[in-house]
Amino acid sequence: xxxxxxxxxxxxxxxxxxxxxxxxxxxxxxxxxxxxxxxxxxxxxxxxxxxxxxxxxxxxxxxxxxxxxxxxxxxxxxxxxxxxxxxxxxxxxxxxxxxxxxxxxxxxxxxxxxxxxxxxxxxxxxxxxxxxxxxxxxxxxxxxxxxxxxxxxxxxxxxxxxxxxxxxxxxxxxxxxxxxxxxxxxxxxxxxxxxxxxxxxxxxxxxxxxxxxxxxxxxxxxxxxxxxxxxxxxxxxxxxxxxxxxxxxxxxxxxxxxxxxxxxxxxxxxxxxxxxxxxxxxxxxxxxxxxxxxxxxxxxxxxxxxxxxxxxxxxxxxxxxxxxxxxxxxxxxxxxxxxxxxxxxxxxxxxxxxxxxxxxxxxxxxxxxxxxxxxxxxxxxxxxxxxxxxxxxxxxxxxxxxxxxxxxxxxxxxxxxxxxxxxxxxxxxxxxxxxxxxxxxxxxxxxxxxxxxxxxxxxxxxxxxxxxxxxxxxxxxxxxxxxxxxxxxxxxxxxxxxxxxxxxxxxxxxxxxxxxxxxxxxxxxxxxxxxxxxxxxxxxxxxxxxxxxxx
Amino acid sequence: xxxxxxxxxxxxxxxxxxxxxxxxxxxxxxxxxxxxxxxxxxxxxxxxxxxxxxxxxxxxxxxxxxxxxxxxxxxxxxxxxxxxxxxxxxxxxxxxxxxxxxxxxxxxxxxxxxxxxxxxxxxxxxxxxxxxxxxxxxxxxxxxxxxxxxxxxxxxxxxxxxxxxxxxxxxxxxxxxxxxxxxxxxxxxxxxxxxxxxxxxxxxxxxxxxxxxxxxxxxxxxxxxxxxxxxxxxxxxxxxxxxxxxxxxxxxxxxxxxxxxxxxxxxxxxxxxxxxxxxxxxxxxxxxxxxxxxxxxxxxxxxxxxxxxxxx
Numbered sequence: 001x002x003x004x005x006x007x008x009x010x011x012x013x014x015x016x017x018x019x020x021x022x023x024x025x026x027x028x029x030x031x032x033x034x035x036x037x038x039x040x041x042x043x044x045x046x047x048x049x050x051x052x053x054x055x056x057x058x059x060x061x062x063x064x065x066x067x068x069x070x071x072x073x074x075x076x077x078x079x080x081x082x083x084x085x086x087x088x089x090x091x092x093x094x095x096x097x098x099x100x101x102x103x104x105x106x107x108x109x110x111x112x113x114x115x116x117x118x119x120x121x122x123x124x125x126x127x128x129x130x131x132x133x134x135x136x137x138x139x140x141x142x143x144x145x146x147x148x149x150x151x152x153x154x155x156x157x158x159x160x161x162x163x164x165x166x167x168x169x170x171x172x173x174x175x176x177x178x179x180x181x182x183x184x185x186x187x188x189x190x191x192x193x194x195x196x197x198x199x200x201x202x203x204x205x206x207x208x209x210x211x212x213x214x215x216x217x218x219x220x221x222x223x224x225x226x227x228x229x230x231x232x233x234x235x236x237x238x239x240x241x242x243x244x245x246x247x248x249x250x251x252x253x254x255x256x257x258x259x260x261x262x263x264x265x266x267x268x269x270x271x272x273x274x275x276x277x278x279x280x281x282x283x284x285x286x287x288x289x290x291x292x293x294x295x296x297x298x299x300x301x302x303x304x305x306x307x308x309x310x311x312x313x314x315x316x317x318x319x320x321x322x323x324x325x326x327x328x329x330x331x332x333x334x335x336x337x338x339x340x341x342x343x344x345x346x347x348x349x350x351x352x353x354x355x356x357x358x359x360x361x362x363x364x365x366x367x368x369x370x371x372x373x374x375x376x377x378x379x380x381x382x383x384x385x386x387x388x389x390x391x392x393x394x395x396x397x398x399x400x401x402x403x404x405x406x407x408x409x410x411x412x413x414x415x416x417x418x419x420x421x422x423x424x425x426x427x428x429x430x431x432x433x434x435x436x437x438x439x440x441x442x443x444x445x446x447x448x449x450x451x452x453x454x455x456x457x458x459x460x461x462x463x464x465x466x467x468x469x470x471x472x473x474x475x476x477x478x479x480x481x482x483x484x485x486x487x488x489x490x491x492x493x494x495x496x497x498x499x500x501x502x503x504x505x506x507x508x509x510x511x512x513x514x515x516x517x518x519x520x521x522x523x524x525x526x527x528x529x530x531x532x533x534x535x536x537x538x539x540x541x542x543x544x545x546x547x548x549x550x551x
Numbered sequence: 552x553x554x555x556x557x558x559x560x561x562x563x564x565x566x567x568x569x570x571x572x573x574x575x576x577x578x579x580x581x582x583x584x585x586x587x588x589x590x591x592x593x594x595x596x597x598x599x600x601x602x603x604x605x606x607x608x609x610x611x612x613x614x615x616x617x618x619x620x621x622x623x624x625x626x627x628x629x630x631x632x633x634x635x636x637x638x639x640x641x642x643x644x645x646x647x648x649x650x651x652x653x654x655x656x657x658x659x660x661x662x663x664x665x666x667x668x669x670x671x672x673x674x675x676x677x678x679x680x681x682x683x684x685x686x687x688x689x690x691x692x693x694x695x696x697x698x699x700x701x702x703x704x705x706x707x708x709x710x711x712x713x714x715x716x717x718x719x720x721x722x723x724x725x726x727x728x729x730x731x732x733x734x735x736x737x738x739x740x741x742x743x744x745x746x747x748x749x750x751x752x753x754x755x756x757x758x759x760x761x762x763x764x765x766x767x768x769x770x771x772x773x774x775x776x777x778x779x780x781x782x783x784x785x786x787x788x789x790x791x792x793x794x795x796x797x798x799x800x801x802x803x804x805x806x807x808x809x810x811x812x813x814x815x816x817x818x819x820x821x822x823x824x825x826x827x828x829x830x831x832x833x834x835x836x837x838x839x840x841x842x843x844x845x846x847x848x849x850x851x852x853x854x855x856x857x858x859x860x861x862x863x
Binding site for chain 1 (some may be wrong): 559566569572577585596607608614630637638639644706729732737784
């Protein structure tokens with residue numbers, strides 16, 4: 001795929017000796033690093049902590065719901081649990097996971113850059129994340145927040161007595177982390193591509209991150225403003241959303257969903273990028289319909305800003321507005337379907353190897369398909385009236401966010417893990433984790449579709465007893481799911497100590513990141529690579545820049 | 552309100568069957584696509600499994616006819632579903648003219664319900680079977696949602712405004728009433744039941760118990776006690792406009808706009824009188840914001856509505 005500027009380079013003669021992990025030591029070398037790869041790892045460690053925290057909250061929620069009576073926690077405690085589960089998972093795990101962990105690590109590698117365009121800004125973005133995360137964690141420890149992750153007014157601004165303003169400030173500061181990452185990626189993709197890396201030679205992971213970055217930059221300021229207004233009303237009693245003070249509570253929902261619907265795509269579109277890479281690699285095929293997959297990401301990013309009102313069909317917003325929102329929402333189904341069809345077609349006549357990343361990717365396709373199709377139930381106006389605010393919605397977005405996004409993230413993590421750490425994990429153990437996660441997930445969330453259709457409302461601590469059997473099934477599934485996550489986590493950690501050396505390209509994958517050492521050297525490339533062919537050129541012979549450089 | 556486990560909720564309103572038919576259509580379409588793609592993926596995984604590490608399959612870069620087909624076909628399916636859903640939604644939105652009125656006030660954490668005849672209830676809603684019922688709803692504090700799964704309908708109950716919903720029950724019985732919008736500590740106990748009765752039973756129920764004044768009568772009493780009648784006289788010439796015949800008719804405002812005097816307009820005129828002053832009058836009316844409860848407000852509105860009824 002590539003040639004180097006100069007064939008002779010003595011720097012890498014001592015193969016694998018020095019890399020980004022061991023060229024510097026000490027806490028300071030990590031906390032003040034401007035290396036995109038180290039920042040990616042910092043994000044990996046911190047987002048994993050929030051994932052674990054949110055996971056524990058989820059487990060406690062499922063335990064409470066084993067019985068209809070609400071006998072394990074007080075009502076207030078339960079309300080805080082689901083709020084903090086949502087806040088930790090959405091703002092501090094799902095939104096940063098793929099872009100900030102995988103994107104930070106591989107995006108510059110993929111386009112042949114030495115780093116992102118603004119390395120110091122990249123570090124600042126991690127500090128924004130940590131500061132926001134610490135404030136939110138402090139709000140949790142100090143007494144908790146019970147507004148739901150949606151912070152609907154006037155409950156959040158006037159009636160809730162938790163640490164709402166503190167949590168809002170945490171989410172607000174965390175928003176800057178998103179904005180900075182978005183700015184960094186956009187600039188990097190525009191200005192730092194290696195010679196020959198034209199727009200249509202970009203891996204689809206890059207296209208997905210381009211679309212995501214646009215949404216981060218355009219959407220996040222709106223939620224920041226909204227949360228600031230809620231905090232102002234909460235602290236100072238300025239009337240914006242509370243009708244007693246002359247405000248309009250529905251206005252908050254408009255502003256909130258103007259960001260938070262695109263945020264759903266901020267979470268899932270980078271996952272699409274991962275899936276494109278993994279399916280191409282483990283089918284040894286170029287992505288079918290490259291430009292359709294690339295532009296469907298941009299189409300989703302654009303249309304994603306025009307559908308926020310589909311969260312508000314029952315609020316009493318104008319019936320005509322609801323129709324427009326419903327119409328555009330159905331429109332989004334098209335680019336989404338196009339992606340699924342193209343991935344399937346990519347596998348046609350391929351050479352398919354069901355390694356762990358591919359297992360996760362195929363799991364993603366099945367679960368995301370169900371998540372997407374159940375989305376059409378909710379965008380159907382009359383149907384949504386019945387399903388809105390029930391477990392059907394809970395199940396739908398978990399299919400998209402966990403079944404889709406988390407599976408994509410784990411697929412990517414297992415795919416690039418050898419590149420990040422230089423180690424291979426145990427395939428059998430990793431596959432066991434993947435299968436348990438897939439089965440446990442379905443067992444947890446499929447019963448919730450039925451619960452929702454039966455009318456079981458969301459956020460209920462106590463519920464009518466005829467719903468118990470489905471809740472028990474769901475909790476059983478969550479146990480399997482939790483076990484799967486623990487095995488997955490243990491497998492990756494174990495590989496750090498006992499894993500076999502990965503070598504530069506354990507999957508015989510195509511792409512610049514696979515042509516350099518694992519783990520890469522601090523500056524990624526010994527020489528600036530020059531790109532001479534299309535992406536996913538799986539029919540061509542393998543090339544290793546690292547080997548060339550050392551010969 | 553069966554306590555037994557079931558995979559399908561009861562059907563008890565005129566919306567239930569059409570919504571369920573839509574649901575089963577969507578389930579069928581979703582199942583078709585899910586099974587089709589999963590089967591194809593499994594076949595590919597088996598048929599094209601890697602047999603040797605040297606395999607280098609020929610690239611296939613795409614196919615415009617295929618891309619168009621799998622864009623256009625889903626698009627038309629989506630448009631079909633959209634049309635069905637929107638049409639049904641429109642019908643759920645417009646209450647029939649002969650619907651009977653019931654008034655709902657949500658507060659943390661109970662439902663307070665008033666019937667125009669004067670009967671009041673908490674966390675229970677009694678309605679006659681086969682009769683369209685229109686609920687006019689507001690909240691005293693945070694946002695709630697009035698949800699009746701057996702009727703396949705719900706609507707948010709928002710402070711500071713009136714939202715309406717309607718339904719026509721088809722089966723005598725008791726059904727779950729849930730608050731569907733998270734509203735704080737006791738959200739999950741803000742539940743109750745909807746009791747659907749035969750017309751005669753409903754009339755007996757309405758006239759049973761302590762025979763109180765009707766909502767309009769209570770509203771008239773409040774109208775006098777609050778001093779509204781000093782300005783809003785029965786004939787013209789008062790400092791405020793006469794309210795006879797106002798409800799449901801167009802009103803010319805001082806700003807030049809013309810609005811129809813519905814419940815929301817009357818509500819706003821009582822709470823924020825200076826915001827929509829009637830043409831030809833001075834903005835001198837004091838505000839009643841924070842001085843009267845939502846229930847009293849509904850009684851006043853019912854009284855003003857009664858001034859427009861021909862039989863009065």
